[in-house]
Every structure is written in structure tokens, then in C-alpha cells.
Amino acid sequence: GAGVSQSPRYKVTKRGQDVALRCDPISGHVSLYWYRQALGQGPEFLTYFNYEAQQDKSGLPNDRFSAERPEGSISTLTIQRTEQRDSAMYRCASSLAGTAYNSPLHFGNGTRLTVT
Amino acid sequence: GQQVMQIPQYQHVQEGEDFTTYCNSSTTLSNIQWYKQRPGGHPVFLIQLVKSGEVKKQKRLTFQFGEAKKNSSLHITATQTTDVGTYFCAGSNTGNQFYFGTGTSLTVIP
Numbered sequence: 001g002a003g004v005s006q007s008p009r010y011k012v013t014k015r016g017q018d019v020a021l022r023c024d025p026i027s028g029h030v031s032l033y034w035y036r037q038a039l040g041q042g043p044e045f046l047t048y049f050n051y052e053a054q055q056d057k058s059g060l061p062n063d064r065f066s067a068e069r070p071e072g073s074i075s076t077l078t079i080q081r082t083e084q085r086d087s088a089m090y091r092c093a094s095s096l097a098g099t100a101y102n103s104p105l106h107f108g109n110g111t112r113l114t115v116t
Numbered sequence: 117g118q119q120v121m122q123i124p125q126y127q128h129v130q131e132g133e134d135f136t137t138y139c140n141s142s143t144t145l146s147n148i149q150w151y152k153q154r155p156g157g158h159p160v161f162l163i164q165l166v167k168s169g170e171v172k173k174q175k176r177l178t179f180q181f182g183e184a185k186k187n188s189s190l191h192i193t194a195t196q197t198t199d200v201g202t203y204f205c206a207g208s209n210t211g212n213q214f215y216f217g218t219g220t221s222l223t224v225i226p
Binding site: 033035040041042043044045048055056059091093104105106107108109110 | 120122149151157158159160161164204206212213214215216217218219221
């Protein structure tokens with residue numbers, strides 16, 4: 001596609017429910033990143049993939065958060081047993097190269113998650 | 117983990133005035149990127165700096181990477197209303213994942 005696509009755009013869920021957020025990166029992009037952005041804050045790194053391999057998941061807050069990119073393209077970020085503190089904008093970004101050198105991040109429009 | 121701080125958090129300027137935001141890392145960076153996020157939008161890449169002491173210009177924007185590669189700045193000359201938004205630096209010390217700064221929100225008063 002022309003850009004990074006994320007769905008759903010908005011998600012309202014009740015505390016305790018599981019949610020799955022989808023990211024469709026730019027075609028051919030090797031790296032895919034997940035960030036979380038609270039209002040008025042900078043994007044907070046969660047995890048990233050090169051192709052289907054998860055390279056770093058050190059930013060995932062706890063074991064309720066997981067991500068996968070099974071075929072090296074579309075990725076899903078799953079949050080189990082959601083809590084109110086999980087409410088935020090979840091942003092996906094992709095980059096062409098497998099390293100950050102000379103490879104800018106292209107962000108999607110994000111999924112606004114609200115946990116009630 | 118790596119921390120990247122930016123100052124100021126907010127800046128209001130009259131149109132035509134200059135603007136500068138500063139980015140400081142707790143660790144030495146391999147490279148740094150700058151992004152602009154318009155209100156309601158997503159971060160959009162502006163530029164990347166890699167070399168110690170590097171200076172790059174884009175029209176009215178000047179980007180600088182410190183000699184020690186632990187700080188960076190973005191300077192806008194003669195601001196315009198189109199410059200409104202939040203400016204983020206994003207540093208990497210491994211060449212892989214980027215850690216974003218806290219951002220500087222710029223308001224330009226016509």
C-alpha cells in the first residue's frame with residue numbers, strides 16, 4: 001500500500017478483555033516497530049521485528065503484551081486482560097532497511113485504545 | 117533504559133521569530149533522527165544525523181549533532197504558521213530501535 005495502515009482506528013474495550021491491533025506496513029519494508037504514545041508524550045518503544053523475527057521486545061510493559069509478524073509482513077500487537085492504564089495511542093512504523101541507519105520510520109495513523 | 121530528554125516542553129513564538137529545541141541523551145548515540153507531528157497527526161521524518169558535529173540544513177531548519185553525540189538541536193529561522201506542531205528527536209545507540217524524546221510543542225502566533 002501507499003503507507004502504513006493500522007486497524008482499527010479506534011477501539012473501546014472493557015477492562016479484562018483481550019484486544020488485537022493490526023499493522024500493515026509499507027510493502028517491502030524489512031523492519032516493523034510498535035510504539036505507544038500517551039497524550040502529550042513522545043512515542044514509547046515497545047518492540048520491533050526484522051522480517052518475521054522479533055529482534056527486541058524489551059519495551060513491552062509486561063507479559064500481557066505480545067506481538068507477532070508471522071510472515072514478515074502484517075503484524076499484530078495483542079494485549080490480554082486489558083487494564084485502564086493500557087489506554088493510549090498505539091502506533092506502528094515500518095522502515096525499509098533492517099537497521100536504523102539511513103532508514104527513516106514511516107508511521108501509521110495509529111489505533112486509539114480506550115479501556116473502560 | 118535509554119532516556120532522551122527535550123527542552124523546552126512548550127514554546128510559543130510570534131510569527132517571524134526564531135525557535136530552537138534541544139535534545140539530550142543519557143548515553144552516546146550512534147545516530148539521531150528528527151520528526152514533526154502536526155496536531156492530530158502522526159510523526160513524520162525530517163532528517164537523520166550520524167556524524168559527530170554534523171550540521172544539516174533544510175530551508176529554514178538547521179539540525180546539529182553534538183561533538184560527543186549525546187545531544188542535538190533543531191533551529192527554525194523566521195517561524196511560519198505552517199511550522200506548528202510537536203518536534204521529536206529519536207536517538208539510537210545500537211543502530212536499531214529508536215527512543216523518542218519527550219517532544220517540544222511549538223505554537224506560532226500570527
